[in-house]
Amino acid sequence: MDRAAAPGAHLIDGKAFAAGLVAEVAADAADMVATHGVRPGLAVVLVGDDPASAIYVRSKIRKTEAAGMASFAHRLPASASQQDVLALIESLNRDPAVHGILVQLPLPRQIDVTAVLDAIDPSKDVDGFHIVNAGKLASGRVDGMVPCTPLGCLMLLKAELGSLAGLHAVVIGCSNIVGKPMARLLLREKCTVVLTHLKTRDVAAETRRADIVVVAAGSPGLVRRDWIKPGATVIDVGINRVQTAEGPKIVGDVAFDEVSTIAGRITPVPGGIGPMTIACLLRNTVEAARERIGRTPHPAG
Numbered sequence: 168m169d170r171a172a173a174p175g176a177h178l179i180d181g182k183a184f185a186a187g188l189v190a191e192v193a194a195d196a197a198d199m200v201a202t203h204g205v206r207p208g209l210a211v212v213l214v215g216d217d218p219a220s221a222i223y224v225r226s227k228i229r230k231t232e233a234a235g236m237a238s239f240a241h242r243l244p245a246s247a248s249q250q251d252v253l254a255l256i257e258s259l260n261r262d263p264a265v266h267g268i269l270v271q272l273p274l275p276r277q278i279d280v281t282a283v284l285d286a287i288d289p290s291k292d293v294d295g296f297h298i299v300n301a302g303k304l305a306s307g308r309v310d311g312m313v314p315c316t317p318l319g320c321l322m323l324l325k326a327e328l329g330s331l332a333g334l335h336a337v338v339i340g341c342s343n344i345v346g347k348p349m350a351r352l353l354l355r356e357k358c359t360v361v362l363t364h365l366k367t368r369d370v371a372a373e374t375r376r377a378d379i380v381v382v383a384a385g386s387p388g389l390v391r392r393d394w395i396k397p398g399a400t401v402i403d404v405g406i407n408r409v410q411t412a413e414g415p416k417i418v419g420d421v422a423f424d425e426v427s428t429i430a431g432r433i434t435p436v437p438g439g440i441g442p443m444t445i446a447c448l449l450r451n452t453v454e455a456a457r458e459r460i461g462r463t464p465h466p467a468g
């Protein structure tokens with residue numbers, strides 16, 4: 168891996184790890200086509216025309232197809248009603264060619280996100296946001312679908328550190344999409360877990376004790392050098408578009424240049440967690456297809 172770019176810290180190459188994972192997923196998908204005549208399929212639902220969402224969705228579709236999987240793109244106008252979205256999800260729930268359903272977030276204001284996410288068949292919920300899957304993870308059960316970003320973080324942590332048991336982990340940001348599921352996964356690995364949020368009085372006092380810091384706060388440069396214990400592992404989930412003298416740029420929630428001089432290991436942005444998120448989405452879709460094959464007495468393509 169490339170150490171030169173980060174003096175001090177070892178750079179965790181999420182992009183390379185994700186490429187390996189995608190290759191495994193593609194091999195599994197090809198095997199399902201050959202053995203069962205089933206091609207794992209992912210439906211992506213995009214409501215409205217947020218430019219960032221459109222770019223993400225395009226990239227998800229491209230990577231799904233490159234892995235030899237079927238992709239079904241559904242675009243609804245920004246004016247779509249909740250009924251429109253629910254009707255589409257119902258039809259995707261019934262479609263045997265669709266093994267995974269992803270509803271791109273955020274959704275337009277008039278739509279109740281919770282109602283939409285909970286309308287997805289939990290066995291097709293490859294984002295892991297359905298209340299049944301969230302509840303399974305919260306209860307420590309291993310049979311649910313796990314959200315892609317925290318799953319990607321956990322895979323990198325285990326690849327880098329081996330067992331996480333007994334380590335002190337601090338998660339900054341307590342969203343349902345990243346922070347809370349991340350904390351639950353780390354707890355499952357027997358870490359001591361601290362989950363911080365907007366009202367936490369002294370976040371730095373928490374992170375200074377941490378062997379592992381995962382930050383998903385959406386705040387560019389939030390984590391500074393003096394927040395980090397020497398040698399700690401820093402996982403940066405932030406994706407922030409900022410303007411610089413050289414033009415627009417994507418940065419994480421970690422002040423990379425200074426934190427990489429004290430951390431033991433660090434993920435870059437871009438090229439860290441982002442690619443892992445998409446790789447895990449493909450992995451969850453293949454797992455959903457595998458489960459479906461197991462539950463179907465007469466497998467049909």
Ligand SMILES: Nc1nc(=O)c2c([nH]1)NC[C@@H]1CN(c3ccc(C(=O)N[C@@H](CCC(=O)O)C(=O)O)cc3)C=[N+]21
Nearest residue numbers: 269270271272273294406417437438439441442444445
């Ligand atoms: N239902 C739902 N599920 C999601 O998983 C979901 C979502 N909604 N809404 C938006 C966020 C954002 N997200 C990213 C995935 C990959 C990269 C990624 O691969 N980034 C690259 C490139 C960054 C760039 O250049 O734009 C990187 O970090 O290296 C980024 C962001 C998934 N999201």
